[in-house]
Amino acid sequence: MKPLSSARIGYGGYSRDFSRPGDRRRFSAYAAQRGIAYEYPSLDRDYDVVLLSQNADLTGWTERKRREGDRFALIIDLVDPYFEQKRLDERILKGIGRFIEGRDSRLSPDFRRTLEQACRAADGVFCSTPEQRETILRYCPDVEISFDWFDGELGLPKQDFRREGRLKLVWEGQAGTLRSIRTLRAPLNAVKDRVELHVVTDPSVPRWYGRIGTKSATELLAGIECPIRFHPWSKEDFSAHITAADLAIVPMDLSHSMFRAKPENKLVLLWKLGMPVLAGPTPAYRRAMRAAGLDMVCATPEEWGRQLAALASAPGEELEALARQGREHALAAYDLEAFQRPFDRLFARSGFGV
16 A cells, blocks of 8 residues: 555645645544645646545546546545535536536536546545535545534634523525525514524625626615624634634535535534524434434524524523533544544555554
């Protein structure tokens, strides 16, 4: 078995400078921990291992793997559940858009088909939920579930749970997922005099599948009548905006198949920041809450309304106890060894030891 530290590794990340959260929180974090060097892969160079995110040139490397076989190990990292993207128009627009942008070097119009072919060619695949794993196993026999590593970029966990006045709610995330907050319009309006909502995100939301134009994040939350404050997301202070609130919320628009299939990474991030969290009823959130021994999943607007009303009257000590329980579980179940283990195992089965 060849040492991974001496292997030539090409990593096709979410950004060419590896600055995106999907890079920092996954392979780039693992590589830093293990002392592994890597570069953005070029099709005209040779590598021992090529690891590709969904933003990389999947079509070009799939074709090269088919030609060269065992000359290099091809591993795919599929965090987002694009196999759940059912609408053909969305898949085709994404596939054609990737080629026009130069992300894929070969045209493959149906993005789901692109993923299927990449997984068939790959020696192994990382994904983020058991449901994803069951789907990907149809195309690749070696699939590991991995999670995001936040510890290098989180601020101090919440310490002060004293509260007065309105219950301060906080939502954090990419602007493209703001639509999930709209599912809480009725529950939030029912307690509009008792809560305020803080939104930590980018001020502009991409339109037309992220490729044509933008709109204001404020527009998406029209009709929610409680006070709303927006905080621009930045790596330096997003943690502080979160911990300044009393309660984090992670609603999910379950009409969107990809939202239903998301992993528990956001919930774990909030727990590690010491926040009590109310979350939507995705399979991943249900599993994580059950494992933590918490009953803070809301499946309907009525459940959201009851929980929000109850917590709007809860003392700080009650919120602190909920936060402590979630944080203790997150620190134990999502520790450094658990983060490294899937990478270690899949690389070992590809012939590279740490």
